[in-house]
Amino acid sequence: MLQRFHKHHCTHNAIAGTDQTSLANARWKQGLLQPKPATRPHTHQRCARSRRPTVGRPRALLGLLQAGRAGRGKGSSESIEDKVLSTFLSGSATPYSSYIADPRSFLHDVHPIIKQVWLVVVLGTAGRAPAAVQASLCLVTVLQTISTLPPRLWQPQLKRLGLLCTVILLFVCIGADSVPPKLQTRAPPPQVSGLPSLAASKGAYKHVLFHWGIFTITQRSLTLACSSASLTFLALQSASLTLTTTPSEEIALALQSLMSPLRFLGVPVKQVTLSVLLALRFMALVLEEMRNLALGLAMRGVDWKAMGPGSGLNVIVRLVGRLFSNLFRQSEAVAQALHARGFVSADEHTIYTGLLHKSRPFNNVICCSAIAGLLAQAFVHL
Template sequence: MDLLRSLPIGLYLEQPETWLHRIDPRVKLAWLMTFLIAPLLANPVWRLALVGLLMLITLSAAIPLRVWRKQMGWLILLCSLIFAIACIAPDGLAVESQPRTPQFCSEPVENPAECPLELPQPTSYRYTYVDRPGFLFIPQITITRRSLDIAVRVSTLFFTLIYSTNLYLLTTAPEEITAGLEDLMKPLRWFKLPVSEIALTLTLSLRFIPLVLEEIQNLVRSIRTRAIDWKKLGLRRSFKLWLVVAEKLLENLLLRSEQIATAMDVRGFTSPNEHKVQWHHLKLRWRDWLALAVLIPFWFARWSFGGMA
């Protein structure tokens, strides 16, 4: 079990370097915010188009199959389960669909609903797509137009929000992310906000994530090598053991933090403004301007065709 290699979410892909890696992080951040905002108040067709666009970007970037198969596979499975549950769940409308009946009959009857004459439907519109009664342990399955619409909206929203963020982290180094955010937050210095300190804190946080995974991995391996019989321990003693493991994990993480602080102190690091380390020199190139220009027709199509009816 290697968490640093098997965990599919939130890892940076160093090799191979795709065209997404060469895009400026500020431009990729603008596209990320676009994918996060565009599904809001959009119709189901537009949401499905965003899912297809994300898949097309992944395939065009030639990201290795071993990478995006883990990421997209679990996410597609989760969204499929959400879609299935939302389809068969109640749609929230207490409306019963009934066939059209005339208000008069050729012969007078006591109950107009018992009139044998019915008007044919002028169109092929159906509110209920599937209505299967329950049998034994199988509950009744009803799929309506509204429940299907809700299922498409929720499942595509989950996929778009999670996968677009994951694709951004997959093709952008942590130092590029913090450098881009620091450059975009420069106007906040007029309000006396510590922009450099915020960027440094974000950089250290992103670099600290692999250390956390490494400590968890080492503790899990140490428990597995001891071949503990959890059935004999029982629930209470197992809980106490996991509390000891959690305490050891917290102790190791605090020790790692102290070592990082000591290393920065020994090197004379006092503040980010006086000891500024520039990992990446941000400069917009032709491919970045092209990616920004594509945003204009994208949002034009969003407001023209993607709005709710």
């Protein structure tokens, strides 16, 4: 009985819906029915945009984060967690240090072996170089970054890296000699021995440049701070330039060529090369997973202040656990893909180089000349 009633009820609703539709179509043809005004004229366009990938639109991601916080009220202040999420999502959408094929620049046409040799020479000689040489190397790196990357990429990179180097400079400059050792002179001071004290000359060497309370800046701390900040900037930005202008396959092949003499010592060169290649490919997946988790958390519009003081740490721990589980799943998928394509061992693996660009001899000569000049300057100041 219930089944017959349900069937009759559904049939009646379907017939009624059909009759209403046909009646509406007839009235539409006669001009008696006017179309309803569209309350949201751009709904379909917004939905189509939201389904597109969010890469390259950090402002849109920041707008999504602000929309997720709109339900809390205008009077509520932004918490630290929201500021961190907005800063992370408003950054560059392109993963850091990923290869950028277009637009091509001077560094794109330099051989990858020369780039890696340049990295080793810069990091090996900049530490003992004078402050003027370190500043010139940093300036050359900044100019090369501006000429290589588009503005939407180099502006956030240089801002964050400059902020990091400034913090390192201040902390090392203030904290290196803030607690000086307690020294005692061999001879008593002139006031005790009765000898007249000598007046200090105007151009005398001063070890202590600034002293106020517990803060002391000396010649040694200033030199150490400049070296630390410049080395940090050169190491991070030079490596980023190398990765953004060189495909991962070329980096792996260049590393394999440089490490080939180590085969006589029993070093598994091909295994190291394959590990580097997989790590460079996996770096983009890590950044993408982090971005997706942060975007999902931002879209929920979590009220951090109402959750309590320890809730932020709890959410971060859970997100880290979810991140590692997603990364393990991605790595397992990569391993299954390698196995399905007939991967046996690293010794039998061949890196595909069919679509790689060739370097230009003119660019290679200029870079080799710069490396030779830097080495000559390092030998002069030994």
